Amino acid sequence: MALNIALVGCGGMGLRHLHGFIEHSKKFDSLEMIAVCDVNEAAARHVADVAEEHLGRRPKVYTDFNAMLAAEPLDLLDIVTDTRMHHTFAEAAFEAGLHVMTEKPIGITLKAGRRMRDAAQKSGKILSVAENYRRDPLCRLAKALIDNGAIGQPRMAMDVHLGGGDTLMHNTAWRAMKSRGGGMVIDAGVHAADLLLFYLGDATRIYAETGIFETTRYRREMNANLKKFYGHRTDDIQAENEAVQVDAIDSGFGVIRFESGAICNFTVSEAVKAHQFAMGTIHGSLGTMTMPGPRSGVNGAVIQLDGDDRKISGDDLLSMVPADFRHDDITAAYFGAAPISAYDMPFEQADRTLLAIEYEEFARCAISGEQPEVDATVGMKALALSYALLESGEIGAPVTLNEVMDGTVAEYQRSIDEENRV
Numbered sequence: 001m002a003l004n005i006a007l008v009g010c011g012g013m014g015l016r017h018l019h020g021f022i023e024h025s026k027k028f029d030s031l032e033m034i035a036v037c038d039v040n041e042a043a044a045r046h047v048a049d050v051a052e053e054h055l056g057r058r059p060k061v062y063t064d065f066n067a068m069l070a071a072e073p074l075d076l077l078d079i080v081t082d083t084r085m086h087h088t089f090a091e092a093a094f095e096a097g098l099h100v101m102t103e104k105p106i107g108i109t110l111k112a113g114r115r116m117r118d119a120a121q122k123s124g125k126i127l128s129v130a131e132n133y134r135r136d137p138l139c140r141l142a143k144a145l146i147d148n149g150a151i152g153q154p155r156m157a158m159d160v161h162l163g164g165g166d167t168l169m170h171n172t173a174w175r176a177m178k179s180r181g182g183g184m185v186i187d188a189g190v191h192a193a194d195l196l197l198f199y200l201g202d203a204t205r206i207y208a209e210t211g212i213f214e215t216t217r218y219r220r221e222m223n224a225n226l227k228k229f230y231g232h233r234t235d236d237i238q239a240e241n242e243a244v245q246v247d248a249i250d251s252g253f254g255v256i257r258f259e260s261g262a263i264c265n266f267t268v269s270e271a272v273k274a275h276q277f278a279m280g281t282i283h284g285s286l287g288t289m290t291m292p293g294p295r296s297g298v299n300g301a302v303i304q305l306d307g308d309d310r311k312i313s314g315d316d317l318l319s320m321v322p323a324d325f326r327h328d329d330i331t332a333a334y335f336g337a338a339p340i341s342a343y344d345m346p347f348e349q350a351d352r353t354l355l356a357i358e359y360e361e362f363a364r365c366a367i368s369g370e371q372p373e374v375d376a377t378v379g380m381k382a383l384a385l386s387y388a389l390l391e392s393g394e395i396g397a398p399v400t401l402n403e404v405m406d407g408t409v410a411e412y413q414r415s416i417d418e419e420n421r422v
Helices: 012-025 041-055 065-071 083-095 110-123 137-147 189-200 224-230 314-320 329-335 347-368 376-395 401-406 411-420
Strands: 003-008 031-037 060-062 076-079 099-103 127-130 154-162 203-211 216-218 243-245 251-258 263-269 277-284 287-290 302-305
Touching: 003 012, 003 065, 003 347, 012 031, 012 041, 012 224, 012 347, 031 041, 031 065, 041 060, 060 065, 065 083, 076 083, 076 347, 083 099, 083 110, 099 110, 099 347, 110 127, 110 376, 110 401, 110 411, 127 347, 127 376, 137 189, 137 287, 137 314, 137 329, 154 189, 189 203, 189 251, 189 263, 189 277, 189 376, 203 376, 203 401, 224 347, 251 376, 263 376, 329 347, 376 401, 376 411
Parallel strands: 003 031, 003 076, 031 060, 076 099, 099 127, 154 263
Antiparallel strands: 154 277, 203 251, 216 243, 251 263, 277 287, 287 302
């Protein structure tokens, strides 16, 4: 019998989640989407229209979240709103006896994340964080290569993400507002932070310098691909203005020490004009790995070993992982059981396929009671590593991951918590 799920948040990511749900329904029958909710009724109706077209049934449309909880026989909730609302909806859902999956980051701050974790534990329900990058088969292969010693003991890493300029990402102002989304170092950086922890293990100490280089950002015409996902939703922050004043840190330049002893240069900036650049490398005692690009299908890991001019890539990498390495059965439903070094999918297909994998894991955990791969602790560690850049920059001193996790260091987050009454 299928579990009943509702989607709250019908903006761009909400629509992307729906497409992931549609992809999920092609392989599995564990879930039925019976309701969607958004304060913007037009957006909610658009998502319901797409659901009806592809699933053959129309979820009921709500603009009042509490009314939806009271009226619908729900088992699960998928939260895809702006980040400041994650903890509010999650706590209400847990109190109503639902399992919860939330988009990354887990919450607007670590305090919000702790509230969500505690509410889940009190209710005995599952809390899953929809962190999809690590689920890409190319990232799974990279992790297996590192764990199998393909480059020896990891010693150092470089992870750099530059872009943005003075444009509002997806024309949504909340992503660049400190009190609404924490800023792009959080919204975008949490993906990279999760992968670093996935590949290299827990972090200990972080030092960073930070800055705001673009206090005015502009709405600009979205390309056709972005419009597919975000064209149906009107931003609720100064929607009539092309120029929006923002107050969130947009650039963080950090150094991370991991428990293993590895050291990483971690840079995230959404203020780089006329250039977009992303690069990740892990340097071990035997050689170097270039990290794969999630959801690309073709930008897989590349290894170069000391004393060897060859660049090992593609299927040549498969001999460097254990012979018994296989994808889990959910991933195998979409990509096959054997490890792969590439796959042929456009971004939209890869995006919804990884979301489909998250949905099925969520459903199985709700039934079995087992914890998901990205549970509250894993989700909070990724958020803490991102916030560690901002906290260190705020106080001008190194911080530890544990201090940010438990709230001992929260200077940057304090005003966010106060404004959102976390």
